[in-house]
Amino acid sequence: MPLLDVSNLTTRFHTRNGIVHAVEDVSFSVEAGETHGIVGESGSGKSVTCYSLLGLIPMPPGRIHSGKAVFDGMDLLQISDRELMKIRGKRISMIFQDPMTSLNPYMRIRDQITEPLRIHEGIRGKEAESLAIEALAEVGIPDPEKRIAAYPHEFSGGMRQRVMIAMSLITRPELLICDEPTTALDVTVQKQVLDLIRDRQQKLGTAVVFITHDLEVVAQVCDHVSVMYAGRIVESTTKAELFRNPLHAYTRSLLQSIPARHEKGEELYTIPGLPPDTTHPPLGCAFRERNRIGNAELCITDHPPELTEIEPGHFVQNCPGCLA
Incomplete structure (x- = not known):
């Protein structure tokens, strides 16, 4: 049984400009001692997913519409604030993205x-x-x-x-959530921090959820990876399988964007356009307008693609255009 099992999590923000669909139907699990990476561009819903688990979403305007987050037999989304405070900072800890603003x-x-x-x-x-x-x-x-x-x-x-x-x-937590802990650091310090987290994990047996936009960091620290786009998981599998056999066009685009995959002097690949406005999410495939690696003409246009198990343990959105 996983230490943390998140299923069908949906978090939205009700604002004056409309409802922001920040996280839609997200599911993943983390075993004790393993590292699960959540990767995607800024605004894809990575941080909101984890903030929702710890009751750190401001309500209002935020609201958790549905889902479960079972940690050691307790649903974090249903227990009282008092019970959650006993867990947060003790059994589950979080490293925030910017230590200057996180420290008083x-x-x-x-x-x-x-x-x-x-x-x-x-x-x-x-x-x-x-x-x-x-x-x-x-x-x-x-x-x-x-x-x-x-x-x-x-x-x-x-x-x-x-x-x-x-x-x-x-406090020797059982679960550590890392929200892009190396974003503002140079590569030397970044490696030191990653080694430090891995060392502590090995000594304490801590499970880790690692939020990042950097697939090179994923390659160093993660066991399993969930790729998020526009508030949804588009692909989820083991790290080895993700790098060996990426299926979704967005995952392939992210991998293509890694500088190390280009020859010296070659123009770096960039994903065209911008992520969709989640206040007005597209009816069909959210990646359709930016899909250059797959076949955008085949993308679903009338309903969101569903996450489907294509191979054992390898889940991907079943959009024909993004799988092409």
């Missing part, structure tokens, strides 16, 4: 990193500080005994991200 600039690192210990385990004072110093040392913060008294602005971007990782792992 007015609070010392000591107070922020020990907060989960105070709230969830009742550990305070010297004991909490000692555990926080240990956590900072584990993520490679130099001289943690002194740096723990610093403010966030006294750290570099990479060091702030390490602080966020230490804070998210200090």
